[in-house]
Structures are given as C-alpha cells and as structure tokens.
Amino acid sequence: MTGTRQRATAEMVARRANVSRVAVSRAFNPHTSLKPEKRALILKIAEELNYTPDRAARALVSGRSHLVGVIVPDVCSHWESQEIDALTTALQNEGFATLLFKTRTDYSMDERLLAYMRGFNPDSVIAFVENVKPTTLARVLGRAVPIYVHYPHPGSHGGPVDSGGPLYDRLNVLQxxxxxxxxxxxxxxxxxxxxxxxxxxxxxxxxxxxxxxxxxxxxxxxxxxxxxxxxxxxxxxxxxxxxxxxxxxxxxxxxxxxxxxxxxxxxxxxxxxxxxxxxxxxxxxxxxxxxxxxxxxxxxxxxxDLDERVRALVRLILRRLAEPSAPPLEETLQTRLVVRGTVG
Amino acid sequence: MTGTRQRATAEMVARRANVSRVAVSRAFNPHTSLKPEKRALILKIAEELNYTPDRAARALVSGRSHLVGVIVPDVCSHWESQEIDALTTALQNEGFATLLFKTRTDYSMDERLLAYMRGFNPDSVIAFVENVKPTTLARVLGRAVPIYVHYPHPGSHGGPVDSGGPLYDRLNVLQxxxxxxxxxxxxxxxxxxxxxxxxxxxxxxxxxxxxxxxxxxxxxxxxxxxxxxxxxxxxxxxxxxxxxxxxxxxxxxxxxxxxxxxxxxxxxxxxxxxxxxxxxxxxxxxxxxxxxxxxxxxxxxxxxDLDERVRALVRLILRRLAEPSAPPLEETLQTRLVVRGTVG
The missing domain is CATH 3.40.50.2300 (Response regulator)
Incomplete structure (x- = not known):
C-alpha cells in the first residue's frame, strides 16, 4: 500500500529534476504547455519521490478548488448525461474536475444540500432556475458566481441581464x-x-x-x-x-x-x-x-448543439475566473431543425 | 455579491448558537443525526455570519477529502449514466460528492490524467480494469484504495482476491x-x-x-x-x-x-x-x-440490479474508510433474466 509512504514536497522534486518550482506546478496542470520531455522527467521524479500537488493545500492559498459543480435533477436523463459527458471532457482539458450534485426528485434543493455543496468550495456552479433560484444560490455560495441556462421568452430574444439581484452569468438559448x-x-x-x-x-x-x-x-x-x-x-x-x-x-x-x-x-x-x-x-x-x-x-x-453549448459554458467559467467582479456575462446560442423521418 | 463578505469561523457560530463546536460540524454533515431544530438554528446562524465549513482546510487536518472519484470512458452511455446517477444520490446521503474522471476514447488513462486525478486527493476511486490496472492506479493514488468491478470467469465463481499485488477492493458480478x-x-x-x-x-x-x-x-x-x-x-x-x-x-x-x-x-x-x-x-x-x-x-x-450494485459500492467505500489497512474487501452480486417480448 503506497498510502503509508511519506509525501515529498514540490521543492524536493524541483531540486532533484534540476528545474524551477514553477515547472513542477506546470507539469501537473494538463492545460499549461511544457516540453513533453521536461514534463515526463518531472512526473517520473515526482512518482519516485511520491510527490503529488495537494489541491487542498493549494486551494487554501489560491482560493481556487478547481472544482466545477453541476446541479442536475437526473444524471441518467439522456440530455443531461450527454451534457455532463462533454462538459467533463472539456473541463478536464482546462484542469477542472466536475463535481455532481443531485437535486431531489421534485427538483428542489433544500438548505442542507446547499450547505453541503458550499462545503466543497466550487470555483463555479452550473444550474437551472427550476432547481435553485439565483437569490438562494448566491446566499449559500461563497466566491463562486453561478451560471444559469436561460430560455428567453417570445419577443425578448435574450435582452440584457437584470441588474440589481445577485451576480450570475447566463447561457441564453434562443428557441x-x-x-x-x-x-x-x-x-x-x-x-x-x-x-x-x-x-x-x-x-x-x-x-x-x-x-x-x-x-x-x-x-x-x-x-x-x-x-x-x-x-x-x-x-x-x-x-x-x-x-x-x-x-x-x-x-x-x-x-x-x-x-x-x-x-x-x-x-x-x-x-x-x-x-x-x-x-x-x-x-x-x-x-x-x-x-x-x-x-x-x-x-x-x-x-x-451540444458542442457549442459546452464551449460556451467553459468560456463563461474561464472569463468569470479571470474577472471575478465583472458585470453579468452572457453567451447566446441558436437552435435549428434537423429533418429525419417523422414528418413528411 | 456575497463573495466579498468575510468568512466567519465555526467557533463564532458555536458561540452565537450556544452549541458545541462539534454540533456545528455535525450540522453541515448530512449523514450525522442532529435534532432538526438544532440543525436549522445552526444553519440559520451560519448563514447570517456567512460561515461555511471549509473542506479544503478540514481535508488537511482529517486527511479526508469527501470526494469519491469515478473513472468512466463514457458518461452518456446508458449503463454508466444510470450508475453515476444512483451512486451520486447514495454518496450524497453519506456526505460524499462524486468526482468524474473520463478516460480517453481508447479507454486508456495516461500519466497526466492519473497525476491530475491524484491532485484532488479522493477518498476512494471506482474503476474498471480495462480503463486502468490496479498496479498503475496504486502507484499514483495516495491513500485511496480503489474499488474494481470484477467479472469472475466461468468456473471461478468469485474466488479469493489475489494477495501480493497492490491493495484494492472488489465488486464481483456473477454472470x-x-x-x-x-x-x-x-x-x-x-x-x-x-x-x-x-x-x-x-x-x-x-x-x-x-x-x-x-x-x-x-x-x-x-x-x-x-x-x-x-x-x-x-x-x-x-x-x-x-x-x-x-x-x-x-x-x-x-x-x-x-x-x-x-x-x-x-x-x-x-x-x-x-x-x-x-x-x-x-x-x-x-x-x-x-x-x-x-x-x-x-x-x-x-x-x-442497479440498486444492489450501488449499495454494495457504498458499503465497500465506508468499510474501507473505517479500516484503511484491512485486507482486500469484497461484495458479490448475482444476475437474473428479465423476460419481456423478444424471445418467444
């Protein structure tokens, strides 16, 4: 069992590999660029020394958990499972992991579930208004700014995000x-x-x-x-x-x-x-x-479109992390008809 | 934006609610029992003071992240999405969150993906041998003991878990x-x-x-x-x-x-x-x-059976966390035929 070995520090790895402390951090972040040989050397030495970057420790310093919460009523519904799948792949490429939260079968989230979610200190949360309202979510989330999927009503075609209420970002779907x-x-x-x-x-x-x-x-x-x-x-x-x-x-x-x-x-x-x-x-x-x-x-x-949707969500997450206090952000997507065999 | 308010400590909440420090911890853990009124009071005061338990800080002290990694090639396959859905619900009830990791489309996990996963310091990891072998996973995981879903070959009907290799637990499916x-x-x-x-x-x-x-x-x-x-x-x-x-x-x-x-x-x-x-x-x-x-x-x-499967997985996780150095654990499930309309 490897768990009993003592953990090394990043400095120890940097010294042994003869690289900078920063290079060690970069080697463990899949979305930073680093020469493949250099990355391989650092990962090899890290493994020999039993070093792993501790995100819990880093989160305390950086204030970032690298976790993105996704609130869904039903992971096994087809639409949601396809969304989670594509989103997990895209987030993984950016160094984030997907943390799933399930609402109850009546689509509601109670105080305990919200407090529990907050405990994981996610960097961002993707939600639907029917599951939890922005005012409720803002109250329990710390620094994370939630993203809501929004379906503008006939005639409105998106329109500006309301000011006044709690800060949240929006993915508008024009139906x-x-x-x-x-x-x-x-x-x-x-x-x-x-x-x-x-x-x-x-x-x-x-x-x-x-x-x-x-x-x-x-x-x-x-x-x-x-x-x-x-x-x-x-x-x-x-x-x-x-x-x-x-x-x-x-x-x-x-x-x-x-x-x-x-x-x-x-x-x-x-x-x-x-x-x-x-x-x-x-x-x-x-x-x-x-x-x-x-x-x-x-x-x-x-x-x-699933790919467009996921790209837009990832853009919103990265833009918001780059500018935590920017005014409400928006991305907008169109829909179109795919013709197969059930009309004609 | 609430993120700019300063965070309170658990001691501040305990003092204001006139309860113990332990009661504050318990209030935020969905699977501990606590009188509903007491929990409601603590959560109300915690909210007023903008207190939330920081799992990152707690993880450093307790060595537990309350995260369970699930390694899947494809979240949107029907079988896997139903598994993830049921597992997320069950883990949430026990105070854990599900962290998804996706293997590549050829089902392999490379060193970067493994190092990245380790960085989140999961308490447990559920995997399939075709995605990542126990010897590989043991090398990169810290203290987590992985769980493998295992299909014993004809005649073997389960059999004892191999000794010698790295420690892992097993869910046997008897086909x-x-x-x-x-x-x-x-x-x-x-x-x-x-x-x-x-x-x-x-x-x-x-x-x-x-x-x-x-x-x-x-x-x-x-x-x-x-x-x-x-x-x-x-x-x-x-x-x-x-x-x-x-x-x-x-x-x-x-x-x-x-x-x-x-x-x-x-x-x-x-x-x-x-x-x-x-x-x-x-x-x-x-x-x-x-x-x-x-x-x-x-x-x-x-x-x-999905429910039996999820219950067995959760039992393995809790048993292993209770006894980190216990010998390999096993749970065993049967299969049976469901007769509908495609034979007859």
Whole structure:
C-alpha cells in the first residue's frame, strides 16, 4: 500500500529534476504547455519521490478548488448525461474536475444540500432556475458566481441581464428559429391540429418552449396547440398520447417538449393506438440527443448543439475566473431543425 | 455579491448558537443525526455570519477529502449514466460528492490524467480494469484504495482476491445464472444457431461475458456461438448484425453484450433486413437499463440490479474508510433474466 509512504514536497522534486518550482506546478496542470520531455522527467521524479500537488493545500492559498459543480435533477436523463459527458471532457482539458450534485426528485434543493455543496468550495456552479433560484444560490455560495441556462421568452430574444439581484452569468438559448422551422415543416405537410406534449409543468424550459410554440403558431395563422401534460419522461409522454387520442380528439401532429418524450409519443401511436408515423401523425422533438437517429425513431427534432453549448459554458467559467467582479456575462446560442423521418 | 463578505469561523457560530463546536460540524454533515431544530438554528446562524465549513482546510487536518472519484470512458452511455446517477444520490446521503474522471476514447488513462486525478486527493476511486490496472492506479493514488468491478470467469465463481499485488477492493458480478436462464429460454423456444454480438474486444466485461456464454452453451449441448464483433454501441451492433446476415449465414437468436447493442441488433433486423423479432430471430440483452422496457424494444435481458450494485459500492467505500489497512474487501452480486417480448 503506497498510502503509508511519506509525501515529498514540490521543492524536493524541483531540486532533484534540476528545474524551477514553477515547472513542477506546470507539469501537473494538463492545460499549461511544457516540453513533453521536461514534463515526463518531472512526473517520473515526482512518482519516485511520491510527490503529488495537494489541491487542498493549494486551494487554501489560491482560493481556487478547481472544482466545477453541476446541479442536475437526473444524471441518467439522456440530455443531461450527454451534457455532463462533454462538459467533463472539456473541463478536464482546462484542469477542472466536475463535481455532481443531485437535486431531489421534485427538483428542489433544500438548505442542507446547499450547505453541503458550499462545503466543497466550487470555483463555479452550473444550474437551472427550476432547481435553485439565483437569490438562494448566491446566499449559500461563497466566491463562486453561478451560471444559469436561460430560455428567453417570445419577443425578448435574450435582452440584457437584470441588474440589481445577485451576480450570475447566463447561457441564453434562443428557441425561436428551430421551433419556427418545425412548425413551417408541419404546415408544409398539411398539419392542422398540432398538440404539445409538455415537460414538467413548472419547469422554465417547458414554459418557455410552450410559449414560443404558441407564439410561432399564432404568427403563422394556426390555432393554439392542444396541450397534453407530460414531464419530460418517456412514460408520461406515452400515457399523455394515449389520453390525447382515447379521451381527447387526437391530433395530426405532435410537438414533444424533448426527444425522450417524442419516443414515448411514437411508441404510443404505433404500438398502442395502431397509427403510423408520419403517415397518420407527424412527430417533432426537441434536443437532438444521440438516440434520435436510432432507426426505431429516426426523429425530426429541434437541435440545441451540444458542442457549442459546452464551449460556451467553459468560456463563461474561464472569463468569470479571470474577472471575478465583472458585470453579468452572457453567451447566446441558436437552435435549428434537423429533418429525419417523422414528418413528411 | 456575497463573495466579498468575510468568512466567519465555526467557533463564532458555536458561540452565537450556544452549541458545541462539534454540533456545528455535525450540522453541515448530512449523514450525522442532529435534532432538526438544532440543525436549522445552526444553519440559520451560519448563514447570517456567512460561515461555511471549509473542506479544503478540514481535508488537511482529517486527511479526508469527501470526494469519491469515478473513472468512466463514457458518461452518456446508458449503463454508466444510470450508475453515476444512483451512486451520486447514495454518496450524497453519506456526505460524499462524486468526482468524474473520463478516460480517453481508447479507454486508456495516461500519466497526466492519473497525476491530475491524484491532485484532488479522493477518498476512494471506482474503476474498471480495462480503463486502468490496479498496479498503475496504486502507484499514483495516495491513500485511496480503489474499488474494481470484477467479472469472475466461468468456473471461478468469485474466488479469493489475489494477495501480493497492490491493495484494492472488489465488486464481483456473477454472470452465470442470468446467462444460463437466457440460454435455457432460447433453447426452450427452439433456437439452434445463437450469435453473440460482442462489446469492445479487449474489455474484461466483454471477454468474461463471452466466455460465460460459451461455457453455458457447451454445458447445454449447443455448438459455440457465432461471434459478430461490436463495441457496446448501437451503431456497431447495428452494422455487425447486417454483416452477420448479408456476409455470414445469419442466426436464429442473438445474444448482445449489452442492452444498447441489443437495440442496434433489433433495429437492423427489423428496419434493414426485414426480419421479425421474436418470430424470425430472438434477441437477448445484458444490463436491464431503463430503456429496455420501451415499447419499440421491450427487451428480454440479463439484469444486473442497479440498486444492489450501488449499495454494495457504498458499503465497500465506508468499510474501507473505517479500516484503511484491512485486507482486500469484497461484495458479490448475482444476475437474473428479465423476460419481456423478444424471445418467444
């Protein structure tokens, strides 16, 4: 067991390798540049001496923990797992590690969970308003400035970040273009009765998605969507679709609040209601997760690009760490329609 | 911005709340018991004074970081995301946070990544042998004893942990029973030519799954499986299935190395090859991930219970922290068949 050996100091490594103390620090930071041979030599000597930089000690001096907290209700939802995966890779390349915090199943975070999170002293925290409000998070976080994913409402197209309240940064997702393209395609193929299978009712993402769909449909002369209540899950969308046709009057097109919901919609249409997609009912999703190209679904969906999203989040983290007291920062992303086999 | 306020100490909080210094510590640890009113009072005063326990400082004194590293190649694979989700919830309840480390796409970890991981000083690390070997991990970890998920080979049924090498703990997954039940069911419905759509070739999980299938089939008087090479992904299994029928001589039953592979197999059979499941070809998967009950798949699969798995991992972590120099620890889990609609 190596744990019983005594730890060496950075100075001891620097002396033995005949390099500066700074070079030793750089060798352990994956995002600094250093000649490969020099890095290899330092790491070899560090290993021989059983030296490792202690981030706990460094954090006390530098005030940085190199930890980025990500608050999610559900790691195993497809959208979130793909986000966490890409974000972990990108953060690792910048020398940060991803620290996961799970909210409760009702999406809330209580005081204990917030105090617990603060104890890890993260450098940054990525959150959604439905999980924890900026005013609550600011109260319990020390120096970290949180980043919120924000869905501007119809007409606002982003707009300036509110001043006054606690400091936080924003990733704005503009849903208008992708949703307009989806509605235009449905109209182009003759859809008249469009239903919306919703996400969790009080989620901001769901509220703004529904409001945007409603506004786009009105602009294009369509009646408002028939709303079938889901909760972003496969099972709820499956059941909502059956109710829509067995209790309600059905629809000739369904817009689901997310792709996983769209899969539930399609399976209910095909396997329970005996309807064909897209011949009898057209289906559109939102997200473009990896599963959407699977042949059983082959889903037409509004894409919110994962790589762009992660790059924007990492930029916000690095900009904020460079300027801790800068005014609110923003990054803005567009959406667009990816056409596959469920409309046509 | 609250970050500019000065931090209070635990002593200041204890004095104001008229409680002991120990009670203040306990209030911030979700898994210690404390009267709810007392906890609420302490947390309220801590908030007023802007006090938070600093884990970095505590880690220097206690030698514990309260961080558990999880090394994964792919957070967004279904199996791993469900594992991370359940594990994060369970660890959070015990006062630990989950720190994610991603291996490279070839499943390897290089020296830089290992040194980087060590820098966070995790209390425990959960790993797979295909990602990083115990001898390598022991060299770079300080005091943490890693936990490996282990698939004993046919006949061994677990067996004692090797002595001699570096200290590590083990979660043994016994695949025999579930695989035997699957083969018996396929035989019972008349399958003669069974194919195995594999995982990543050099993965231990894949090797032992294939060896177990081979051994069970031989015991039951069946010829060896036809092997179609996959890599645990939907796309590779999809293509392997098409090759199996278009280049090879096909099969009347397919055992996939994991559920996601089984979805690729089914979509290739139905949507590319025009075959019916289960009438023309029967399909069995491995894992029982959440998607396996979706109506488009409704997969018969060998279950490796998620809740049991997470409970066993958490037990190993807590047992090891209680006794850092105990001999190798083990937990052992069984598998069983979950029968749905793809065999019959």
């Amino acid at each position: 208008h273009d992708g949703i307009e393209q989806a509605v235009a395609l449905l109209q182009g193929y003759g859809a008249q009765r469009i239903a919306y299978v919703s996400g969790v009712a009080r989620s901001r993402a769901n509220e703004s998605r529904e409001a945007m769909l409603r506004s786009v449909m009105a602009e294009r002369g369509l009646p408002p969507p028939i709303v079938a209540p889901g909760d972003f899950s496969y099972d709820a969308a499956f059941n909502a679709t059956i109710d829509l046709f067995r209790i309600g009057k059905g629809a000739d097109a369904i817009f689901a609040a997310n792709d996983v919901g769209a899969f539930g919609v399609m399976d209910a249409l095909r396997h329970e209601l005996g309807l064909r997609v897209p011949e009898d009912v057209k289906v559109v999703g939102f997200d473009d997760i990896a599963q959407s190209h699977w042949k059983s679904y082959n889903l037409t969906t509004v894409k919110f | 025999h029973d579930g695989i035997e039940q699957a083969v018996a069911l396929l035989q019972g419905y008349g399958a003669q030519r069974i194919a195995y759509v594999s995982g990543v070739a050099r993965s231990r999980a894949n090797e032992s799954r294939e060896a177990m299938l081979r051994s069970v089939m031989a015991e039951r008087g069946l010829p060896p499986p036809i092997v179609a090479p996959g890599d645990f992904s939907y796309d590779a299994a999809f293509n392997a299935t098409i090759d199996l029928f278009r280049i090879g001589k096909g099969a009347d039953a397919i055992f996939a190395a994991n559920d996601v592979g089984a979805f690729g197999v089914m979509d290739a059979l139905r949507h590319e090859l025009g075959l019916r499941v289960p009438e023309d070809v029967k399909v069995v998967g491995f894992d029982d991930i959440a998607q396996s009950h979706w109506k488009s798949y409704n997969l018969t699969t060998v279950k490796f």
